[in-house]
Amino acid sequence: xxxxVNLMLGLGMQAIAESVAFxxxxxxxxxxxxxxxxxxxxxxxxxxxKLERAARNDxxxxxxxxxxxKDFRLILEAAAATWVPLPATAAAFQVNIAESxxxxxxxxxxxxxxxxxxxRSHAPIEAWxxxxxxxx
Numbered sequence: 777x778x779x780x781v782n783l784m785l786g787l788g789m790q791a792i793a794e795s796v797a798f799x800x801x802x803x804x805x806x807x808x809x810x811x812x813x814x815x816x817x818x819x820x821x822x823x824x825x826k827l828e829r830a831a832r833n834d835x836x837x838x839x840x841x842x843x844x845x846k847d848f849r850l851i852l853e854a855a856a857a858t859w860v861p862l863p864a865t866a867a868a869f870q871v872n873i874a875e876s877x878x879x880x881x882x883x884x885x886x887x888x889x890x891x892x893x894x895x896r897s898h899a900p901i902e903a904w905x906x907x908x909x910x911x912x
Contacts, residue, residue, distance in 0.1 A: 779854065782847040783865055785839075786884065788823055790868035793888040796830070797895035807831050826885040835886040844884035845872050 792813070799809045813819060814827040829835070848869040855862045868887075875882075875890035 779847055779851050782844065783851050783862075785822060786844050786848055786868055786872070787864055788820060789826065789885055789887055790864075790871060790891075792819070792823060792827070792885075793871070793891035796888050797891035800892060801895045823885075826883070829883070830885055830888045833889070835882040835889065837881050837883045839884050841872060841876055841882055841884045841886055845869065845876060848872060 795813065796806070796809065800806050810827045810831045814824050819827065848865060851865055852862060852869060854860075855865070871887050871890055872884065875886050878886075
């Protein structure tokens with residue numbers, strides 16, 4: 777049961793991380809977006825505090841990323857053994873692994889920072905909009 781619950785927790789955090797990266801890339805102010813997001817019904821109570829800490833760039837471990845990675849690994853192994861495809865979990869695990877390369881003991885919510893890094897590594901949104909408008 778613990779692994780099934782942690783699957784939801786990890787995927788929920790990945791969804792938040794992607795939402796934050798998308799919002800920032802679209803020009804929304806990060807702290808304001810995190811504040812508004814924390815007031816919505818789509819954020820589970822277990823993750824609301826993570827948004828407040830992310831606004832302060834506080835990724836000190838409450839639930840360490842290394843433990844979430846261990847659970848993702850166990851989940852994916854069990855899923856493979858029982859022939860259950862979990863593509864979103866596999867993708868979230870890859871983002872967690874990329875963030876783990878920092879080799880710091882940090883919270884699993886640090887995937888927010890990882891997604892923000894990934895989003896900044898691409899061309900600015902204005903360039904994308906110009907290319908799209910030009911039909912490229």
